[in-house]
Amino acid sequence: MPRSSLPPILLSLALTGGLAACAQQPAQPPAPRASLADELVMATVWMQSSGEYAALSHQAFNLARMNLDRALAAPDSQTQRPPAIIVDVDETVLDNSPYEAWLIASDENYASDSWHQWVEKASAAPMPGAKPFLDYAASRGVEIFYVTNRRDNETEATLRNLRQVGFPDADGEHFLPRTDSSDKTARRLRVAQSHWIVLLMGDNLGDFSQGFDRESAAARRAAVNAQADAFGSRYIMLPNPAYGAWEEAIYGGDWGVSDEEKSRARRNHLEAWGGPTH
Template sequence: MQSNPNRTRAFLRRHRLVPALSALAVGVALSGCASQNQPASPSYDNAALNEQLVMATAWMQSSAEYRALSFQAFNIARLRLDQALEARVSGDRPLAVIVDCDEAVIDNTPFEAWLIGRDEHYSSANWNAWVEDAQARALPGAQAFLEYARSRGVEVFYVTNRDESGLEATMKNLRQLDFPWVDEQHMMLRTDTSDKQPRREAVMATHDVALLVGDNLADFDSGYDADEVATRNAQVIQDRAHFGERYIVLPNPTYGGWEKALYDGDYSLSPQEKDQRRRAALRVWSGPQAPGE
């Protein structure tokens, strides 16, 4: 009996198609299983957020510009201190300067650099471990200025928000750097409040304060502890005559009240929320215009 060519071709097509469809079905099924078994893509964590520290930390650690700004700050501080000394008359109270510690006279950028690449954030435990190591270095010009103040009979008070539990380690660190007036009377660490105003007022009750030196504007006035960017900026306008006169500011792009204000004072935001707040604060160029637009 002769075979029907059409029926033969249909039979062959049908039998070739079955394995192909079967393989496709198995592949889809395996693909579905694989996608279910694969871990979800990682959420935006502290390691991702800490990448934003790279440029600021590298600038503070390596740039000549940062060193120049630090020397500039302490040169101005010495000039203003000389003016205050020249204006003194018999019977005046002892003269003093008030300085913050971290990023105002000592450099903690190795701590910031340690955070980079780690799913870590600032915490009391991490920070206290750094404090106990007593490895902070003097900012350029800081030791020379503080020693000059001592040589002119001007007392130095260190008003810092390092916790009081770190007093001994902080004094060890400052003494290693040959900073003057490093004793329990002149070291004023945080106890029950981070507001520095009561400590500043305690110094002002017994001394004439010529200068305040800090990297965070709350080192000068508690009004800068505000949680709103606009409030802090408005107070800068109000205090503009003090900068370079009574207030000496050191640059710190790695942390501070400026960052807290971006979060409306809420440091408990997730890393992703912090990233979003930072980006939302940017003023962005619209970009190049296409020809004819």
Template sequence: MKKWFSICVTISVYLGCCSYSKAQTVQGTPVKLHEQNTMSVLWFQKSGEAKALYYQGYNLGKLRLDEYLSKKKNRTNLKPAIVLDIDETILDNSPYLASYAVSGNGNPFDWSKWFDRAEDKPLPGALEFLNYADSKGIEIYYITNRFEAQKKATINNLQKVGAPQADGEHVLLLQPGEKGKESRRKYVAKTHDIVLLFGDNLGDFSEFEGLSVTERIKKTEKYKDSWGSKFIMLPNPMYGDWEEAIYNYDYRKRDEEKVKLRKEILETR
């Protein structure tokens, strides 16, 4: 009897150790934020809904541009212009993000080598709208937070896909010491009447830089009449200030802490 009891205890301890070891392995599995982005990238690349939103945004932009041109005499004498972001507004970087969702290797936000390839494809409706605006004599300014060192590759990519007015004068990149895009928008506004702004991030519009999650939502409500009027927002669930605001704009946080903050901010029943 004692022998059997001893055997049972040994088996129980062994199973318990196995279970504990298994639990530790599961808990200790490295967090892979790239894999968590899989659904966002899939939606962006493969959903008809994403493409519909781009067409909708650019169709709406054309309507608003036509309205402006029909009432031009009632506005300033400054030359009309439109301002657009580039990444996920005109050019599609999702294959780059998809590669990290698949491999899980490296830092997905070190864009330099990808930009240098200048292989981004245009997003739905973008070129049609840009060429229409160009045909109407509208100045087009591409304001992006790509670094100045990437200017040549950026202009090359825009020209390769057929984007009009893609030159050194109209492609304005992030300058050393600059935060956000507001100074470049003001630079354009000195000599132009900015009719429309396009972007996939609230930072592509005025007064949204560096705001908390709650403040971003409140400010969005403040400008509710501008969305679809002067501001055209395009979809990007893959990355952006909306995520960085969750981390208080500290992207150096450990991945485990980012996951914790993501879950804490979710609203549940």
């Protein structure tokens, strides 16, 4: 097979010119890194701007009020220990979406240092419907316990925030932060030793029972389906599409994987339609 139909002199010139042209080509830029901050945009703008998000929050607290009234009206309620409600803090009674918006604007990922600085500002607003419900519960003689995975060194700033927005029981007795484990079981049991826990409210399955924290997203969903009747009765869930243990589950329980691997895992958990047929 002939290698070229050009005469040798022309072939040599062509090769020389081609090599020179290649040498002048700019180096290809590296592939852009995955921007997890950019992937937060839809979730955060929905939380901050949509009426639907506010509606779901109000709905959760309205449902909590109905269930609280029903429980307190039950014939055996007077024989119980003093009634109490356990609430998570972040994205349950306080809205931290400005921190998420800062991550997006700064092209940053969550970091404990920047989060701590946000907490220290004590400027988070109440979730829609949170204050009227908590005030109502307190008016019925129900104590509020804030069981949160904010660190114990953030207690002072968080209590300052809770007081500034006017929440009841914003004191050291009713505030149970994370000291070692993120598992809230022991803290819930501490409340249960002296109180009748009427309701639990949170945005993460671990706010209700550590039994929901499974290794895979599918196992977590199966655990929820197995206790479907508890949701909307004893367990009141708030919406949070921005972050949570559900995200860790799609990374195989490993927060330490790279941004590229996280982005790939998110896409791999999508169940897509096969597309139109032609």
